[in-house]
Amino acid sequence: xxxxxxxxxxxxxxxxxxxxxxxxxxxxxxxxxxxxxxxxxxxxxxxxxxxxxxxxxxxxxxxxxxxxxxxxxxxxxxxxxxxxxxxxxxxxxxxxxxxxxxxxxxxxxxxxxxxxxxxxxxxxxxxxxxxxxxxxxxxxxxxxxxxxxxxxxxxxxxxxxxxxxxxxxxxxxxxx
Amino acid sequence: xxxxxxxxxxxxxxxxxxxxxxxxxxxxxxxxxxxxxxxxxxxxxxxxxxxxxxxxxxxxxxxxxxxxxxxxxxxxxxxxxxxxxxxxxxxxxxxxxxxxxx
Amino acid sequence: xxxxxxxxxxxxxxxxxxxxxxxxxxxxxxxxxxxxxxxxxxxxxxxxxxxxxxxxxxxxxxxxxxxxxxxxxxxxxxxxxxxxxxxxxxxxxxxxxxxxxxxxxxxxxxxxxxxxxxxxxxxxxxxxxxxxxxxxxxxxxxxxxxxxxxxxxxxxxxxxxxxxxxxxxxxxxxxxxxxxxxxxxxxxxxxxxxxxxxxxxxxxxxxxxxxxxxxxxxxxxxxxxxxxxxxxxxxxxxxxxxxxxxxxxxxxxxxxxxxxxxxxxxxxxxxxxxxxxxxxxxxxxxxxxxxxxxxxxxxxxxxxxxxxxxxxxxxxxxxxxxxxxxxxxxxxxxxxxxxxxxxxxxxxxxxxxxxxxxxxxxxxxxxxxxxxxxxxxxxxxxxxxxxxxxxxxxxxxxxxxxxxxxxxxxxxxxxxxxxxxxxxxxxxxxxxxxxxxxxxxxxxxxxxxxxxxxxxxxxxxxxxxxxxxxxxxxxxxxxxxxxxxxxxxxxxxxxxxxxxxxxxxxxxxxxxxxxxxxxxxxxxxxxxxxxxxxxxxxxxxxxxxxxxxxxxxxxxxxxxxxxxxxxxxxxxxxxxxxxxxxxxxxxxxxxxxxxxxxxxxxxxxxxxxxxxxxxxxxxxxxxxxxxxxxxx
Numbered sequence: 001x002x003x004x005x006x007x008x009x010x011x012x013x014x015x016x017x018x019x020x021x022x023x024x025x026x027x028x029x030x031x032x033x034x035x036x037x038x039x040x041x042x043x044x045x046x047x048x049x050x051x052x053x054x055x056x057x058x059x060x061x062x063x064x065x066x067x068x069x070x071x072x073x074x075x076x077x078x079x080x081x082x083x084x085x086x087x088x089x090x091x092x093x094x095x096x097x098x099x100x101x102x103x104x105x106x107x108x109x110x111x112x113x114x115x116x117x118x119x120x121x122x123x124x125x126x127x128x129x130x131x132x133x134x135x136x137x138x139x140x141x142x143x144x145x146x147x148x149x150x151x152x153x154x155x156x157x158x159x160x161x162x163x164x165x166x167x168x169x170x171x172x173x174x175x176x
Numbered sequence: 177x178x179x180x181x182x183x184x185x186x187x188x189x190x191x192x193x194x195x196x197x198x199x200x201x202x203x204x205x206x207x208x209x210x211x212x213x214x215x216x217x218x219x220x221x222x223x224x225x226x227x228x229x230x231x232x233x234x235x236x237x238x239x240x241x242x243x244x245x246x247x248x249x250x251x252x253x254x255x256x257x258x259x260x261x262x263x264x265x266x267x268x269x270x271x272x273x274x275x276x277x278x
Numbered sequence: 279x280x281x282x283x284x285x286x287x288x289x290x291x292x293x294x295x296x297x298x299x300x301x302x303x304x305x306x307x308x309x310x311x312x313x314x315x316x317x318x319x320x321x322x323x324x325x326x327x328x329x330x331x332x333x334x335x336x337x338x339x340x341x342x343x344x345x346x347x348x349x350x351x352x353x354x355x356x357x358x359x360x361x362x363x364x365x366x367x368x369x370x371x372x373x374x375x376x377x378x379x380x381x382x383x384x385x386x387x388x389x390x391x392x393x394x395x396x397x398x399x400x401x402x403x404x405x406x407x408x409x410x411x412x413x414x415x416x417x418x419x420x421x422x423x424x425x426x427x428x429x430x431x432x433x434x435x436x437x438x439x440x441x442x443x444x445x446x447x448x449x450x451x452x453x454x455x456x457x458x459x460x461x462x463x464x465x466x467x468x469x470x471x472x473x474x475x476x477x478x479x480x481x482x483x484x485x486x487x488x489x490x491x492x493x494x495x496x497x498x499x500x501x502x503x504x505x506x507x508x509x510x511x512x513x514x515x516x517x518x519x520x521x522x523x524x525x526x527x528x529x530x531x532x533x534x535x536x537x538x539x540x541x542x543x544x545x546x547x548x549x550x551x552x553x554x555x556x557x558x559x560x561x562x563x564x565x566x567x568x569x570x571x572x573x574x575x576x577x578x579x580x581x582x583x584x585x586x587x588x589x590x591x592x593x594x595x596x597x598x599x600x601x602x603x604x605x606x607x608x609x610x611x612x613x614x615x616x617x618x619x620x621x622x623x624x625x626x627x628x629x630x631x632x633x634x635x636x637x638x639x640x641x642x643x644x645x646x647x648x649x650x651x652x653x654x655x656x657x658x659x660x661x662x663x664x665x666x667x668x669x670x671x672x673x674x675x676x677x678x679x680x681x682x683x684x685x686x687x688x689x690x691x692x693x694x695x696x697x698x699x700x701x702x703x704x705x706x707x708x709x710x711x712x713x714x715x716x717x718x719x720x721x722x723x724x725x726x727x728x729x730x731x732x733x734x735x736x737x738x739x740x741x742x743x744x745x746x747x748x749x750x751x752x753x754x755x756x757x758x759x760x761x762x763x764x765x766x767x768x769x770x771x772x773x774x775x776x777x778x779x780x781x782x783x784x785x786x787x788x789x790x791x792x793x794x795x796x797x798x799x800x801x802x803x804x805x806x807x808x809x810x811x812x813x814x815x816x817x818x819x820x821x822x823x824x825x826x827x828x829x830x831x832x833x834x835x836x837x838x839x840x841x842x843x844x845x846x847x848x849x850x851x852x853x854x855x856x857x858x859x860x861x862x863x864x865x866x867x868x869x870x871x872x873x874x875x876x877x878x879x880x881x882x883x884x885x886x887x888x889x890x891x892x893x894x895x896x897x898x899x900x901x902x903x904x905x906x907x908x909x910x
Contacts, residue, residue, distance in 0.1 A: 003181065004180070004181070004184070007181065007184055007185065007188075008184070011184070011185075011188040014188065014192065015188070015191055015192065015195065018192055018195040018196070018199075018215050019195055021199070021211060021212075021215070022195055022196075022198055022199035022202070022203070022212060022215075027205075027207065027208060030208060030211060031211065034211060034214065034215070037192075037215070037218075038214075038218065041192075041218055041221075041222060044185065044188070044222070045225060048181075048185070048225060048226065048229045049229065050225055050228070050229060050237055050240075052237075053225060053237055053240050053241065056241065056244055057221075057244065060244050060245075060247075060248055061214070061218070061244065061247070064248065065214065065247060065248055065251045066214070068251060068252070068255055069207070069210075069211060069251070069255065072207060072255045072258060072259060073207065075259060075262075076207070076258070076259065076262045076268060078205075078207060078268070082205070082267075082268070082269070083204075083205050083208065084204045084205070084269065084271075086202050086203075087202060087204065091201070091202065091890070092202065094201070094894065095197070095198055095201035095202045095894070096198065098197060098201065098894065098897050098898055098901065099194035099195070099197040099198040099201070100194060101901050102190070102193055102194050102197055102897070102901060103190050103191060103193070103194035105190075105901065105904060105905065105908075106186065106187075106189065106190025106193060106194075107186075107187060107190055109908070110182075110183060110186035110187065110190065111183060111186075113179070113182070134229065134232055134234070139234040140234045140237050140238060140241075142234070143234045143235055143237075143238050144238050144241065147235070148235075148238050148242075151242065155242060155245050155246070158245075158246070158249050159245065159248070159249055161249075162248075162249035162250075162252045162253050163252065165253055165256065166252040166253055166255070166256035167256075169253070169256035169257060169259070169260050170256050170259050170260065197897055200890070200893050200897070201890055201893055201894055201897070202890070203890075204890065206889070209889070209890070209893070270888060270889045270890055271888075273889060274886075274887035274888060
């Protein structure tokens with residue numbers, strides 16, 4: 001019961017954070033409110049006993065990505081005057097309509113899941129032989145470095161490409 | 177983990193997703209629209225993880241890791257582009273960024 | 279031991295072609311090293327020849343070699359790069375590389391001052407490679423690859439001096455004529471595959487064919503052969519092909535490529551053995567071509583054109599031999615013909631090299647100035663005329679004997695063929711004598727100063743001269759001990775039709791008859807041209823009047839083809855231009871263009887350049903897509 005309450009509480013935190021991030025005119029506050037939302041999501045990860053992912057969520061999202069956003073906000077010197085208010089009329093209703101459409105789709109798809117019993121476990125023999133703890137690093141690492149070793153390496157390549165391209169993009173022409 | 181928790185997390189993810197869409201559509205500034213994309217990614221990650229937990233199967237969690245990683249790459253490249261655009265246009269409002277037409 | 283080296287036999291000429299070709303292309307300074315390039319090309323073909331020679335000396339049973347990768351594989355059809363060295367293909371390979379080496383050597387002298395020598399030698403090596411692919415191929419598609427390869431090389435080499443329009447046109451003509459024939463080969467391949475499910479020649483052999491299939495495929499293959507081997511109706515490209523350098527004419531258009539059709543038919547002997555009716559057509563066309571070629575050669579003045587028609591005529595002899603069911607005999611004639619025809623072409627090339635014209639009316643008395651060329655040329659002439667014991671005598675006599683045997687076996691038609699071939703033998707001796715006397719005897723009618731060709735050109739002449747004298751001894755008639763080539767060697771892979779044996783008296787009669795007819799032909803030539811020189815032509819044309827003019831204009835076949843095919847093609851093309859051009863050509867594209875324009879106008883309205891709108895499109899379309907996925 002406690003878990004329900006906690007998920008509801010922190011889910012609301014995440015939602016409110018996201019809503020504020022979407023609506024606020026001050027960009028710095030918007031980013032900070034998104035940080036709050038990320039932390040809420042991370043706590044939900046913890047509640048789902050995925051401690052490692054939750055930690056990564058806080059470190060990477062709240063700690064790195066959104067800080068980078070904050071830096072860019074400072075760099076381009078964005079202030080609330082630069083941000084136009086939310087539109088009215090057709091764009092607003094159209095946007096809300098599309099968002100609601102997706103929301104309904106999600107809910108409908110989510111609640112149509114009935115058949116799968118919660119005890120079904122798809123993990124492999126190897127992971128079974130470990131002292132199994134869902135959220136711990138061991139089964140995650142086992143899966144990551146066996147079945148998904150190749151995508152993992154590809155991902156590292158993607159990171160490098162992203163890094164190089166970002167540094168090239170931001171470089172001024174004269175310095176090249 | 178009971179299915180009720182799965183439902184509630186899925187509903188939360190759906191709400192976050194539609195929130196992100198709303199931001200993407202209504203924000204008239206490149207940087208803040210970009211910010212909304214992070215919400216979308218998180219909603220997807222949440223979906224992955226809830227199912228992973230429901231089935232007690234770490235594959236979904238692995239994909240959350242991948243998702244976070246890709247989000248980082250996307251943020252880095254996107255922010256780089258934004259800085260670049262800002263240097264050229266001195267403005268990040270969509271009203272002025274209409275040269276995408278050709 | 280040698281068998282492990284066999285792939286080199288294919289690889290070396292290809293290597294030569296690639297290195298010389300690319301080297302000449304990328305390093306212009308290399309192009310000047312003509313002797314070096316020619317030497318490399320000659321050496322590579324020479325090594326290939328020695329390789330096949332050693333294989334021949336140690337031959338016991340058919341050898342196979344294959345590259346580990348397939349040419350292509352479309353399951354269940356798989357075409358491996360597999361080659362077969364049996365007695366037939368080995369014999370052909372020996373002819374190709376042996377004659378090829380000599381002609382490469384000769385080319386060093388002949389093309390030594392030509393700017394494009396690198397191109398020439400690269401193509402010549404490529405030709406050797408393609409021809410070897412053709413004869414060694416184990417499956418029909420691979421054979422077809424070689425078949426097209428030699429066609430392409432022939433095209434490039436006929437049009438070697440492409441700056442002159444006539445040469446380029448001659449090359450195109452050869453190419454197109456060959457393509458027409460290729461349709462037959464392709465159709466035959468498809469029918470065979472549909473019937474048996476394999477392209478493998480060895481496996482094709484093991485099937486038994488219904489008479490109809492074998493007949494149709496046999497005719498189609500023969501049609502392909504008429505293109506490549508210059509028979510009626512597709513022979514007209516060969517005389518025009520003389521636009522290429524003379525050694526090319528010797529190698530490709532006399533000794534090797536044009537015999538590919540004979541090889542093909544001998545290779546597919548099992549088909550003809552199942553459908554003997556097809557052989558009547560082969561024999562008929564062969565005999566008709568032999569007659570027409572010899573007759574036209576009578577009235578030509580261009581030395582190479584005479585030789586070209588002579589080649590057409592001799593190829594007709596070979597097909598007549600196949601038509602008589604004696605496939606090995608045809609290969610024997612290919613063998614002897616390769617020697618003396620290459621010799622004649624190279625001799626002609628030696629003359630042209632000096633005199634700088636191809637018109638025999640401007641030659642004469644050349645033997646005194648260029649003795650080696652003159653004597654070897656005479657050897658070639660006597661060999662092709664069929665004077666014993668030179669090479670041409672044995673093969674030609676046997677062909678005549680084979681047709682006669684078929685006649686004796688009850689097929690009267692073959693008596694007629696025999697009679698015509700005897701006439702052709704007379705004509706052969708006659709026009710060859712005419713050419714030799716007009717070129718080498720009498721008095722010189724040209725103005726250019728003449729000299730003997732260099733050693734590098736005369737040595738191949740001498741070697742080919744020796745070959746023209748001695749080559750016939752591998753195939754003695756049965757009265758003199760039997761043909762080693764036919765009975766001991768080729769019979770291992772080619773199955774002749776069973777023919778009754780001739781009695782000794784008949785055989786002696788035939789030998790005497792064919793010898794007599796050769797001598798009569800030569801004497802007639804001497805009477806007209808030896809005594810009168812160039813005036814003989816006038817006498818002959820006065821006697822033959824209309825026929826002579828008709829022959830001199832190459833039987834007007836080109837004109838006929840022009841009228842029937844080219845003109846009607848133009849008519850159809852005009853018609854098609856009117857119909858297709860005005861209706862399909864305008865209406866259809868216009869409608870399509872209008873429609874696309876309208877659509878793009880519509881869609882361009884959606885592109886206003888406002889980013890959130892694009893995002894809305896994306897999200898909306900995504901929503902619809904997911905809904906569609908879920909609902910269906």
